[in-house]
Amino acid sequence: MSHPSSLRPAAPLLAPSLLSADFTRLGEELRMIETAGAQVVHVDVMDGRFVPNITIGLPVVESLRKATALPLDCHLMIVEPLRYAAEFVRAGADWVSVHQEADLHLHRTLAAIRQAGGKAGVVLNPGTPVETLVDLVGDFDFVLLMSVNPGFGGQSFIPRVLDKVKRLDALRTERGVPFFIQVDGGVSLKNAGDLVRAGADCLVAGNAVFKAADPRIAVTDLLGGMAAGRRA
Numbered sequence: 001m002s003h004p005s006s007l008r009p010a011a012p013l014l015a016p017s018l019l020s021a022d023f024t025r026l027g028e029e030l031r032m033i034e035t036a037g038a039q040v041v042h043v044d045v046m047d048g049r050f051v052p053n054i055t056i057g058l059p060v061v062e063s064l065r066k067a068t069a070l071p072l073d074c075h076l077m078i079v080e081p082l083r084y085a086a087e088f089v090r091a092g093a094d095w096v097s098v099h100q101e102a103d104l105h106l107h108r109t110l111a112a113i114r115q116a117g118g119k120a121g122v123v124l125n126p127g128t129p130v131e132t133l134v135d136l137v138g139d140f141d142f143v144l145l146m147s148v149n150p151g152f153g154g155q156s157f158i159p160r161v162l163d164k165v166k167r168l169d170a171l172r173t174e175r176g177v178p179f180f181i182q183v184d185g186g187v188s189l190k191n192a193g194d195l196v197r198a199g200a201d202c203l204v205a206g207n208a209v210f211k212a213a214d215p216r217i218a219v220t221d222l223l224g225g226m227a228a229g230r231r232a
């Protein structure tokens with residue numbers, strides 16, 4: 001698949017997921033990933049209903065906003081995301097993504113995120129086909145493909161997402177619409193190059209960064225693996 005360069009960011013982006021960070025030292029963890037070269041901060045918001053876990057909410061996003069200049073990428077794993085999506089933009093999120101499976105009014109929610117000034121993303125669980133998005137192309141800025149079932153960090157990568165990335169990349173090329181493709185779950189050096197080669201533009205990594213022996217080196221290595229995938 002050839003990629004018209006205008007359809008992809010200049011370089012692939014790494015978004016460390018704070019879910020795997022030390023919550024007692026969030027400010028230091030933010031500075032660490034920023035100085036190591038990560039370009040985006042991924043924030044997992046879970047409500048204990050859409051997924052079986054509860055994490056963080058608006059007040060923490062407001063605090064993160066004060067602590068970093070990097071884009072805050074809030075992945076909402078919540079039911080009825082229309083109720084809160086624009087609130088996250090107002091709290092300081094730059095990107096807000098909502099699950100297609102959680103939203104009966106996805107078109108409206110995406111419009112609300114954009115209207116509040118954010119980049120609007122749709123998230124697809126491993127079992128949701130990318131073809132379900134064909135009638136929304138142009139209404140979102142990015143698609144987040146889950147490569148694990150959402151809810152927890154540290155799970156194993158589901159390789160079938162690679163085919164979904166390729167199909168989404170083909171859709172973007174066919175329509176000539178420059179949305180970017182993000183992948184989240186079990187991302188590591190073992191799959192980062194393949195994901196970027198398939199068409200991914202932004203990789204989320206939790207354990208592969210924060211649970212590494214040296215998280216700074218992990219960021220450098222992941223960025224290197226991703227760049228190699230783009231060159232291939």
Ligand SMILES: O=C(CO)[C@@H](O)[C@H](O)COP(=O)(O)O
Pocket residue numbers: 017019020042044075148149150151152153154155184185186187204205206207208
């Ligand atoms: O959204 C989620 C989990 O639901 C992710 O963002 C995880 O936090 C990624 O962690 P790793 O799989 O990379 O450890």
